[in-house]
Amino acid sequence: MGAGGIMLPNHAPIVIAEQFGTLARLFPGRIDLGLGRAPGTDQVTVHALRRSLAGAESFPQDVLELQAYFGDVRPGQRVQAVPAAGTNVPLWILGSSTYGAQLAAELGLPYAFASHFAPDQLLPALRIYRDHFKPSAQLGKPYAMVGVNIIAAESDDQARRLATTQQMAFADIFRGARGLSKPPIDDIESYWSPLEKAQAMQMLARSIIGAPETVRAGVDALIAETGADELMIVSDVYDHAARLNSFRLSAQACDARSRQSELA
DSSP states (O other): OEEEEEEGGGSOHHHHHHHHHHHHHHSTTOOEEEEESSOOSOHHHHHHTTOOGGGGGGHHHHHHHHHHHHSOOOTTOOOOOTTTTTOOOOEEEEESSHHHHHHHHHHTOOEEEOTTTOGGGHHHHHHHHHHHOOOOSSOSSOOEEEEEEEEEOSSHHHHHHHTHHHHHHHHHHHHTOOOSOOOOOSOGGGTSOHHHHHHHHHHTTTOEEESHHHHHHHHHHHHHHHOOSEEEEEOOOSSHHHHHHHHHHHHHHHHHHHHHHHHO
């Protein structure tokens, strides 16, 4: 059980420590915590949260403060996060640029990159992370997760139709019209302009969309290129049953890949 993730500038570190410390007490050894530096939303919502973008500047210090709350109580420590102390909840650094890679490497923490919407910097960020990694009490060597859009269905055509929900959502972001997910449509070209298409497809460039065999080939290629230790799969599908089926087919494709690797 984990968070992928908490946008730390939106919260006080002690509050997050209390919340995840509680989870760690309820489910020992089963909780991890992903931390991001971005606000994770639009400017109107940032205002509603009563937060300032300047909060991102203290992100490294906030991570260290949060880490300290999860550690053992020190002599003379006046502020404690109850019941977080001593839980040592594992922290992850989340990123969509090279900033997070540098921080994760410096602190010796696992790193997750959001290539499901920021594919351009995936490889440079992973290279920086691995080249500059410093071992820590939590982690002895680099450990990287890659976020990836996977939309799976029984056929490539079905999957491509399901994917129009996410494509419309990205077009809407560029229009300044964020909203709830929309049902898939037959002709995505009728929805977006050429510019919106180019912008959306640049952000979705690493998406894997198709039947199980297509997904398996895409996953094989992604892991071969990145050396990812884990994948975080995003399946933005409108219908709940179809979304569950997408996850099921994706899992089967990844499981088949794992079995083949073991046999090799």
